[in-house]
Amino acid sequence: MTAALRTIITPTAILRLVLGWGVFIALQFMGSLLAPPVPMLLLVTALVVIIAVILICAFGVVTEAEHLASRLGDPYGSLVLTISICLIEVILIAAVLLGPGDHATIARDSVMAVSMIILGAVIGLCLLISGLRHGALTHNRTGVSNYLVMIVVFAALAFAVPALIGTPDGAYETWQEIPIIVITVGAYVFFLYRQMGPQAHEFTEVALAGTAPAGASSTTGTTRSSPAEAADRAESESESEPQGIVEILSTHRTEIVARLALLVATVLPIVLLSHDMATLLDDGLSRLGAPVALSGVVIAMIVFLPETLTSIRAAWNGEIQRVSNLCHGAQVSTVGLTIPTVLVIGMLTDQQIVLAESPINLALLAITLLVSTIAFAGRRVTAVHGVALLIVFAVFGLALFA
Template identity: 90%
Template sequence: MTAALRTIITPTAITRLVLGWGAFIALQFMGSLLAPPVPMTLLVTALVVIIAVILICAFGVVTEAEHLANRLGNPYGSLVLTISICLIEVILIAAVLLGHGDHATIARDSVMAVSMIILGAVIGLCLLVGGLRHGAMEHNRTGVSNYLVMIVVFAALAFAVPALIGTPDGAYEIWQEIPIIVITVGAYVFFLYRQMGSQAREFTEVAPPADVAAASAGASSTAGTTHPSPAEAADPEPRAQTSESDPQGIVEILSTHRTEIIARLVLLVATVLPIVLLSHDMATLLDDGLARLGAPVALSGVVIAMIVFLPETLTSLRAAWNGEIQRVSNLCHGAQVSTVGLTIPTVLVIGMLTDQQIVLAESPINLALLAITLLVSVIGFAGKRVTAVQGAAHLIIFVVFGLAIFA
């Protein structure tokens, strides 16, 4: 094994693979023990172990995606991260949807939970942490505005429109699903085309964080001495700058670092596969456990959302700690656009192929909380800078959403 491959296939990466594939093999031998009815102690133990392994593998997927992101630069790097998260979410939702029982609302519950976690909890925490450490942070208003416009449109198509033109249960009719899928995917592809093309500059940092600027100023007064930014200090690999002015930069990177990129993609796929294979057992046990506890049906969607976005949450918080508020937006708002723009159409296609009804229309309280969250986002990010106070407002709305689940 070459030195370059040893830096990619690390002991940690091997451990994740062993845990993921080992858990899957172990479940094959335990099939009879986990057949319903499963004793409550065994059910809880198995569910905790499976969720823990899925989380470990999810962190591995995000780790490899982060390395690819650092190599490719923004906005391509953030896109790799958001697509990886979206893939994991679709896998988990499909596992529940295709399992035993009636799960017509699982896509709605999961995507709504992800939306509130991203726009409420994660954005709120990032603004609070970044604002307290760096003060008011300047973001690229045009880029954030593009994200928020797409989020508002996709959220309306997913959660509000079905209640107005769909079935009494809040699902689209078959003849309505096809145009909704086409226009949603089409709008998302067009957004990506613009984001990675002529509008790429609008999704980059406006200015370096305050402490990075101070470090640069100090460096300029010290002959022959350079000081890395906090982001560079935490990141051993230099982040490519492909989106500023060189549209061919990504091609050069793919050519120069082809071996590394291919190896990381293979490792990413090998780490995703255990999530796919374990998700069915997780869905079955989760459904059984929540039913015995008499928990709200929407709680299964919250569990999926927490599994999906926990690794991305830590990445976003690191970016906020370093004062990279535009990277926070690219990660969080980009993930939200991908979640609604890709997950909903994918689930609708699965429903059409399996002849299952997909209920999307949300309850009035959840629609109101999502609308308030979007309004706060639009107002807050319309300013030149964002602050910790705005982060606190986002967190308040998320707490109310948590209370509404059990109402």
């Protein structure tokens, strides 16, 4: 092993892999013991162990994601973590659909839970943290606008349109599924091409509005720019700095490949354990009389824990554009990958895929998107915007028990 690889594949990284995969394999051998109804002591013990291991692995994922982001720069660094987690989640949803039983609403429930968690809870918490620590922060408005328009369109195609033009159950007719698949995949691929190519500069961090250049003295006679002028200048300056991604990949290929492989290898047990945990959660929540939908929300939180931790750390450091790249990017990827995949599986297996959401969930998602659009349409985001998003997510939580 070369010196470079030794700095990446450390004893701590190996320990995380052993713990994550070891616990997952152990759970497979304990299948009969963990079949419902599980004795309460064993149920609580298993949940504590799973959550502890997931947390340990999550911190490893955050470490690798930050190294990659530092090496690649945004938006490429954020895309690595976002697409890795979303692809794994899509694969697992597909595996459930291809398994025995009726899972007509699995994609709708999973994507809806993820949407409210990302757009409401995670972004709301990040805006609150960054606002309290750094004050109002400037983001790259063009980049965030690109995310939000794609999220609005994808959310409408996924949750609202099927109720209006589909079957009474809220599924697309077979002849409607093909154009929806083509439209969604085409739009997602085009978005990724623009984000990684001609419009990459629109997803980079900009300076804080009103920040003076480094080394500038407050006693000089230089005319100070207004916050609005400073924000515009910061955005225009970010456009003039090329990313040089090809050169970075060529120069640091070994490090990037090794860190990417380690990231995926550490993410996989998190997602696998979270889905193994579903049965235990359903068993425990049913005894407590809690709604079954609460289990899906908890699992979605666990699956996106690495991305949540990375986003919170970025917010703590005042990197508000990176928060958008991680969270809004995850939302675009989740819907853009999941909906076409489940529709294709439904067509091939002759399963009905119910996508239309309930009126209350549609209303809360619409309010979340409206608040997000208003908040990020301004030059700067604040802690108040974060509180507003957290309130909507709290109402979503209350609606689960209605």
